[in-house]
Amino acid sequence: MEKIIGEPKKAFMTGNETVAWACLAAGADIMFGYPITPQNEVMHYWTRLAPKYNRNFLQTEDELSAGFTTCGAVQAGKKAFTATAGPGNVLMQEPFGMAEAMRLPVLSIIQQRGGPSSGTVVYSQQEVTLTTYGGNGEGHRIVYSTATHQEVYDYVIKGFNTAWKYRFPTFVLGDGYQAKMREPLEMYDPQDKGIEIIQPYPLIGIPGKIGEDREPQHLCNIYSLEEELYEVVMRVSAEYESISPEIVEFQARNCEDADIIIISHGVVSRAADDAVKILRAQGIKAGYFRPITLRPFPQQQLREVITQSGAKYLLIAESAYGQLERLIKQEIYGETVEIETLFMPGVGIIDFDIIKKVKSII
Amino acid sequence: MEMLAPATPKSWYLPTKPHKFCPGCGHGITLKALGEAIDELGIQQETIFGCDIGCSLLAWNFFACDSTQTHHGRTTPVMVGIKRARPELITIGYMGDGGGYSIGSQHLLNSAVRNEKVTLILVNNTNYGMTGGQMAPTTLPGQITETSPYGRDPETTGYPTRGPEFIAELTPEGAYVARATVSKYKQLKRLIRNAIRNQMEGNGFSFVEVLSTCPTNWRTNANQTWNFLEEKMEQYFPVGEIKSPLGKGDK
Ligand SMILES: Cc1ncc(C[n+]2csc(CCOP(=O)(O)OP(=O)(O)O)c2C)c(N)n1
Ligand code: SF4
Ligand SMILES: [Mg+2]
Numbered sequence: 001m002e003k004i005i006g007e008p009k010k011a012f013m014t015g016n017e018t019v020a021w022a023c024l025a026a027g028a029d030i031m032f033g034y035p036i037t038p039q040n041e042v043m044h045y046w047t048r049l050a051p052k053y054n055r056n057f058l059q060t061e062d063e064l065s066a067g068f069t070t071c072g073a074v075q076a077g078k079k080a081f082t083a084t085a086g087p088g089n090v091l092m093q094e095p096f097g098m099a100e101a102m103r104l105p106v107l108s109i110i111q112q113r114g115g116p117s118s119g120t121v122v123y124s125q126q127e128v129t130l131t132t133y134g135g136n137g138e139g140h141r142i143v144y145s146t147a148t149h150q151e152v153y154d155y156v157i158k159g160f161n162t163a164w165k166y167r168f169p170t171f172v173l174g175d176g177y178q179a180k181m182r183e184p185l186e187m188y189d190p191q192d193k194g195i196e197i198i199q200p201y202p203l204i205g206i207p208g209k210i211g212e213d214r215e216p217q218h219l220c221n222i223y224s225l226e227e228e229l230y231e232v233v234m235r236v237s238a239e240y241e242s243i244s245p246e247i248v249e250f251q252a253r254n255c256e257d258a259d260i261i262i263i264s265h266g267v268v269s270r271a272a273d274d275a276v277k278i279l280r281a282q283g284i285k286a287g288y289f290r291p292i293t294l295r296p297f298p299q300q301q302l303r304e305v306i307t308q309s310g311a312k313y314l315l316i317a318e319s320a321y322g323q324l325e326r327l328i329k330q331e332i333y334g335e336t337v338e339i340e341t342l343f344m345p346g347v348g349i350i351d352f353d354i355i356k357k358v359k360s361i362i
Numbered sequence: 363m364e365m366l367a368p369a370t371p372k373s374w375y376l377p378t379k380p381h382k383f384c385p386g387c388g389h390g391i392t393l394k395a396l397g398e399a400i401d402e403l404g405i406q407q408e409t410i411f412g413c414d415i416g417c418s419l420l421a422w423n424f425f426a427c428d429s430t431q432t433h434h435g436r437t438t439p440v441m442v443g444i445k446r447a448r449p450e451l452i453t454i455g456y457m458g459d460g461g462g463y464s465i466g467s468q469h470l471l472n473s474a475v476r477n478e479k480v481t482l483i484l485v486n487n488t489n490y491g492m493t494g495g496q497m498a499p500t501t502l503p504g505q506i507t508e509t510s511p512y513g514r515d516p517e518t519t520g521y522p523t524r525g526p527e528f529i530a531e532l533t534p535e536g537a538y539v540a541r542a543t544v545s546k547y548k549q550l551k552r553l554i555r556n557a558i559r560n561q562m563e564g565n566g567f568s569f570v571e572v573l574s575t576c577p578t579n580w581r582t583n584a585n586q587t588w589n590f591l592e593e594k595m596e597q598y599f600p601v602g603e604i605k606s607p608l609g610k611g612d613k
Contacts, residue, residue, distance in 0.1 A: 034464075035490050035493040035496040036493065037493055037494070040493055040494055040496065040508070043496070043508075044508045044509065044511075045508070047509050051512065052465050057509075058518075059496065059509050059519070061464045061465060061467060061499075062435065062464060062465035063465075086432065087433060117433065118415050118419075118434070164505075
């Protein structure tokens with residue numbers, strides 16, 4: 001594979017620029033996109049870089065089109081990606097549904113902004129429900145929620161691999177802060193870190209003469225009979241469940257003896273991490289748990305942490321009104337630990353907010 | 363010496379003035395023409411003003427008329443819904459070239475085909491202004507934008523959309539279709555007024571594209587801005603009435 005970065009090197013850049021470089025390094029062939037803040041600069045950097053590395057770009061007429069063109073390019077065997085936010089993410093749920101139904105390895109970068117509707121163009125964690133379960137089906141997709149630019153770089157590369165290995169649509173869920181902030185990171189070519197890049201392959205337009213070497217490919221996502229669809233959904237569900245343990249990622253710190261475990265995801269987990277350190281220094285037994293994959297969710301791991309610690313409380317902190325909380329509740333149904341919440345929809349959360357909340361509970 | 367304040371249309375909502383468009387932006391000129399047209403036709407009370415997402419949204423509280431802000435590209439169907447529900451209201455939709463010709467093009471096309479009795483004003487500034495200057499359907503060949511950093515290449519991205527021309531083809535008799543420019547104010551106001559009159563008379567779909575300026579994203583000074591509008595845009599996009607059921611007397 002072509003080397004883009006050369007020797008691993010330090011960089012200081014915005015998250016959107018990081019996405020463009022990571023897509024190049026991962027060997028992405030083409031981006032389809034439609035302008036929307038705070039994702040625009042992914043396209044701006046990609047349109048500047050792509051021609052120099054013989055990669056392609058198309059600005060489509062809207063996000064429905066950006067999503068479906070990405071589906072088409074993936075079917076044709078190219079590593080294609082898109083990036084969007086907010087109302088664009090809403091429109092893309094239709095093509096994402098096709099990707100779920102037809103197992104298309106589409107990679108999408110979502111930079112969450114405030115909602116509903118046009119909301120704000122700044123920041124939120126309000127696209128969790130939409131990104132994890134936005135399709136008219138069971139939510140057979142993989143969602144990584146990143147917290148730093150290094151992770152943005154790492155998980156964009158990993159995301160392409162996950163998508164093409166397991167053939168589920170895959171998402172890197174960022175937000176306006178990650179998109180627009182500058183931060184240091186290390187860029188590298190995946191092969192230099194021992195990461196094997198999974199090569200894309202076509203689902204249609206494949207080699208061999210139809211009628212002689214092979215049957216024609218007939219891709220389809222609609223069924224005449226209830227039972228046919230039932231079979232497909234059950235088969236896909238079983239497969240999704242069987243691969244989930246390989247995909248699930250999380251972080252847990254200071255949970256062993258914790259009285260209260262703070263759960264957060266994305267950038268908020270950085271505030272939670274700081275808050276736990278400060279609380280520990282003050283003698284308060286706080287723990288930190290962060291799902292990195294929101295789909296599939298680290299259910300088993302969270303249950304174990306709750307049981308082993310014997311914690312009295314979970315504190316769920318998010319820049320949304322209960323979207324992470326709903327995910328967690330459905331995953332840990334039956335646990336008796338008390339659940340407290342810090343909901344700050346559409347605004348940032350800092351360590352102080354979490355510390356104050358913890359002290360009001362304990 | 364005391365400065366003479368420029369006359370303000372009666373239908374403007376004064377608590378929101380001065381407005382928030384960038385200096386040199388054509389949106390302000392277009393909305394002044396629209397305000398004067400509303401005044402002259404005496405329809406402030408029955409007008410419903412609807413704006414898109416794009417810099418047009420900065421007009422959400424611009425007029426002393428009942429107003430609604432919609433989604434990017436969705437102003438047309440919202441206006442159609444209002445008009446179908448309450449035909450006595452005068453619905454004026456206001457949108458950008460990205461909103462109208464790109465993401466909302468299906469709505470524009472189909473409402474034109476159905477000859478919906480709404481008035482739409484579309485501001486063509488050859489780019490996506492609000493999101494920071496990306497390529498729009500109207501971006502001129504060779505024009506540099508954030509997503510055509512090496513200049514728009516018609517080979518891969520096609521030629522600029524000539525909206526009024528295609529809408530004229532789609533609509534039956536009774537529709538009103540025109541293109542104006544902020545460099546010719548009197549004509550701009552006349553064409554907007556005609557497009558509203560045409561709705562009031564119940565003739566059909568009424569559409570005006572307005573060639574406009576975006577110095578912020580074009581990164582042009584006053585002279586360059588005006589030159590681009592008059593030399594480049596007006597060359598590519600011919601100005602005037604393309605289709606009108608109204609009497610010649612008003613021309
Ligand atoms: C579904 C959706 N996609 C994208 C956006 C982001 N967006 C906001 S304004 C805009 C472009 C506006 O351009 P135009 O319609 O030409 O109006 P202008 O700002 O140039 O007047 C875009 C793409 C959005 N709000 N909703
Ligand atoms: S960005 Fe352009 S279109 Fe928007 S207000 Fe400024 S000059 Fe006008
Ligand atoms: Mg525009």
